[in-house]
Amino acid sequence: MSRKVLVIGEARDGVLRNVTFEAIAAAKQVGSGGEVVAVICGEGDLNSLAEEMIFYGADKVKVVQHSKLKTYTSEGYSQAVTEIIEQESPEAIIMGHTAIGKDLTPKLAGRMESGLISDATNIEISGENVVFTRPIYSGKAFEKKIVTDGVLFATIRPNNIPPLEKDSSRTGEISTVDIEIDDLRTVITDVIKKAADGVDLSEAKVIIAGGRGVKSKEGFEPLEELAEVLGGAVGASRGACDADYCDYSLQIGQTGKVVTPDLYIACGISGAIQHLAGMSNSKVIVAINKDPEANIFNVADYGIVGDLFEVIPQLIEEIKQLKVNA
Amino acid sequence: MNIYVLLKRTFDTEEKINVSQGSIDEEGAEFIINPYDEYAVEEAINQRDQHGGEVTVVTVGEEESEKQLRTALAMGADKAVLINTEDDLEKGDQFTTVKILEAFFEDKEADLILAGNVAIDEASGQVGPRLAERLDIAYVTTITKMDIEGETVHIERDVEGDVEKVDTTLPLLVTCQQGLNEPRYPSLPGIMKAKKKPLEELEIDDLDLEEEDVEPKTKTIEIFLPPEKESGKVLEGDVNDQVKELVTLLKNEAKVI
Numbered sequence: 001m002s003r004k005v006l007v008i009g010e011a012r013d014g015v016l017r018n019v020t021f022e023a024i025a026a027a028k029q030v031g032s033g034g035e036v037v038a039v040i041c042g043e044g045d046l047n048s049l050a051e052e053m054i055f056y057g058a059d060k061v062k063v064v065q066h067s068k069l070k071t072y073t074s075e076g077y078s079q080a081v082t083e084i085i086e087q088e089s090p091e092a093i094i095m096g097h098t099a100i101g102k103d104l105t106p107k108l109a110g111r112m113e114s115g116l117i118s119d120a121t122n123i124e125i126s127g128e129n130v131v132f133t134r135p136i137y138s139g140k141a142f143e144k145k146i147v148t149d150g151v152l153f154a155t156i157r158p159n160n161i162p163p164l165e166k167d168s169s170r171t172g173e174i175s176t177v178d179i180e181i182d183d184l185r186t187v188i189t190d191v192i193k194k195a196a197d198g199v200d201l202s203e204a205k206v207i208i209a210g211g212r213g214v215k216s217k218e219g220f221e222p223l224e225e226l227a228e229v230l231g232g233a234v235g236a237s238r239g240a241c242d243a244d245y246c247d248y249s250l251q252i253g254q255t256g257k258v259v260t261p262d263l264y265i266a267c268g269i270s271g272a273i274q275h276l277a278g279m280s281n282s283k284v285i286v287a288i289n290k291d292p293e294a295n296i297f298n299v300a301d302y303g304i305v306g307d308l309f310e311v312i313p314q315l316i317e318e319i320k321q322l323k324v325n326a
Numbered sequence: 327m328n329i330y331v332l333l334k335r336t337f338d339t340e341e342k343i344n345v346s347q348g349s350i351d352e353e354g355a356e357f358i359i360n361p362y363d364e365y366a367v368e369e370a371i372n373q374r375d376q377h378g379g380e381v382t383v384v385t386v387g388e389e390e391s392e393k394q395l396r397t398a399l400a401m402g403a404d405k406a407v408l409i410n411t412e413d414d415l416e417k418g419d420q421f422t423t424v425k426i427l428e429a430f431f432e433d434k435e436a437d438l439i440l441a442g443n444v445a446i447d448e449a450s451g452q453v454g455p456r457l458a459e460r461l462d463i464a465y466v467t468t469i470t471k472m473d474i475e476g477e478t479v480h481i482e483r484d485v486e487g488d489v490e491k492v493d494t495t496l497p498l499l500v501t502c503q504q505g506l507n508e509p510r511y512p513s514l515p516g517i518m519k520a521k522k523k524p525l526e527e528l529e530i531d532d533l534d535l536e537e538e539d540v541e542p543k544t545k546t547i548e549i550f551l552p553p554e555k556e557s558g559k560v561l562e563g564d565v566n567d568q569v570k571e572l573v574t575l576l577k578n579e580a581k582v583i
Contacts, residue, residue, distance in 0.1 A: 074455070074465065099485045102451050103467045106420070110456035115421060115543030118450050131547065136448055140343040141350065144548040149541075185464035190491040200486045206582075230583065248470075248505040249487040254339045254446050255361050255504055263582040274339045281552060284580040286572065292560070301558035302575055304568045314569040319583065322573060 001128055002034035003152070006090035008081055009040040009053055009061075010100055016040075016049050018203060019096030019156070021056040021163035026156050027094045028057055028164065029123050030130050035059050037088050041080045043070040047174060054172040057164045061174045062088070068181045071191075072100050075184045078107050083179045085112075092130070092152035098202065101155045114150040121160040121260070138254040138277035158203040159260055194247065199233040201250070206232025206263045209252055209279070212239040213268015213289065213308060220246055222312040223267055229319050235259065237269045253278035267308040271296030288312070327379030327474075327496075328434070329370045332427070332441035332453060333398060335391040336360040339446060345549050359394045362442025364509040365502035369472065370440050371402040372507065377474060379437070380404045384430065386423050388412040392525065399520035400512030406525040414530050419542035420452040426540060427453070428460040429533035436461075436497055443468045443501035451501075458499035466492055468503040 005027040009020045020038075027036045038058040040046050043065060050061035064080040081104070085093070093108070095101045097119045109116035121142075122133040129146045132154055136143050147153070201207065208227045210220055220234065227234045235257070236250040252259055254274040264282035269275060271287075271294055279285070280299045287300035288308045297303045304311055337343070338356040345351060359367070370381045381403040385391045388410065395406040409426055411418065431439075439458075444451040451467075458465035470489070471482035474496070481492045484503045512520070530540065559575075561568040576583045 099468070103455065106450075106452040106455035107459045107465075109421075109452065110424060110459035113421065113543075115419060116450070116452055117544055118452060136549070137337065137343045137350075138446060138449065139552065141345060141549055141551050143546045144550075145544055145546050147543060148545045149543045186466060186492050186494040188490055189493050191485075192489040192491070194488050202486065247487070248503075249484050251504065258449075263576065263580070273342070277339075280555060284576070284582050285558070286576070297560060298557055299555045301580065302572055303558060303560040304565075304572060305560060306565050306568065310565055311569060314566060315572070318569055318573040322577065322583070 002032045003091040004034045005031040005036050005092040007038040008095040009038050019158040022161045023094045024057045025164045026161045030092045039084045041069045050174040054170050055166050055168050059172050063176045071188050073184050074103050074107050079181050095155050097155035097157045114153050115147045117145050117154040120154050120156045138258050139281050140277050201233050201257050204233035204261050206230045207235045207261045208265045209235040210240050210267050211237040211269030217245050226316050237275045266296050270294045327377050327437045329381045330436050330439045331366045331370045331383045333363045333383045333385050334360045334445045335394045336447045360442050360445045365506045366440035367398045368507045368509040386426050396520050399523045400516040409528045419544045420450050421543045422540045424456040427457050439499040441501050443503050454501040463497045464494050465499040467501045469500045470503050470505045
């Protein structure tokens, strides 16, 4: 059964987020041959972003430009996307499970009184049904879920559904939609950038995480350097956050973020069950810990029993060497 | 101020999860207030202490949630409401919960509704924003700071590690993020007082809802555990050799660098 699918695209600092391409791939699957329409909201010229969405598999792109869409607000974006939903009447809607996705999609689903399956990590087609797999209990278990009534609405977790290969020869209709946006009840007055270099934890391919074993704020410096060398992001266990070595926004675990990078390097993290819930579905896990009995070794693919302050600088050197030789 | 907190009873984070006969095995498990909802309770109490008014904690769930509601009362909330769906409903979803809450809030004049930004069990993160939409009030998710000055509310929220400052107005719904506050432990006098505080129990027909009004839009067809991870390789030799071997393994075997 083919379905018309709407993908809600998302850009950050003028660049489309990778999860938008993943959402287009997911939409192709859900659509089973149906048309994939993408929408991108913002201010100014968004045509190059629209084109890129076509290269990654969208059949048609709707661009909504408005000064009130310069920064994301749930009210502004929901008015814009609702307009597109009314024009296009999609049978399914897909978006990334990002900060914006989490904030916007429940509002839209609430407005439409539809179901919403959030944070899907896999999609299968089974007869007439689209079956979404999603983690529950922070990844301690998984559920398979279907929509039984109304629009098929889902958000997908970054890094799980591979995007299609970019095809710069693809073409499709790009149209600009003019809309009126009512006054917004919430106004963003300032944004204080704290996240390092824009590699977001939930989207990072490589995460270097520190625990109590990092011992201090300064102790995170070698971890940051390793993250930089590998193009990754730095995360932390609750222990490190509680001890004030780093900000709570870096916390990975059952409270905090749940991540699934390609490579997770746990440094001085003992591996409490709450932390394991947040990271044990990473593809490859490396544990560096002084205590050979630490729980983290039970989920690690590779373990080094040793002092992280001795191991990490050598690891940085080795990886730099590798890059030089490559 | 008329303050409400949406609260959910969840598995303790310490619990291992077992599946039996296609559903999560609750036998012998410890339950707690969803940790993010604890921030909401704490914030509600603080705001009431600053601005006056009353804090009501609301749960849609089963009979046993009374225990978590009593804990919230012991922390300092004034009243609790349990909308008990145990006898009327099979498994609901976020649509179900919000439909019930929407009916509950219909005749309430809520100034501020607080919820956790996500529940650690099903982790949909939907109920707060969905409810705000149904009630047609503004909402701000993942907040880490809130100051109320008259009708204006100054908020800081966590957006993937960055801090976004937002101004908005009451009535308002917020969802709480770690870092907002340090939830208090109930004191002994608090626990004693909580026993006498009002805890109202409602069923969906008290809210003029029928079972078909709240029928879920989604359905879980399978629950399963992730494959057990096999213990990996602990490397040997001196640190330098281990590091060299690790880099080789990551490059050639795991192919992640």
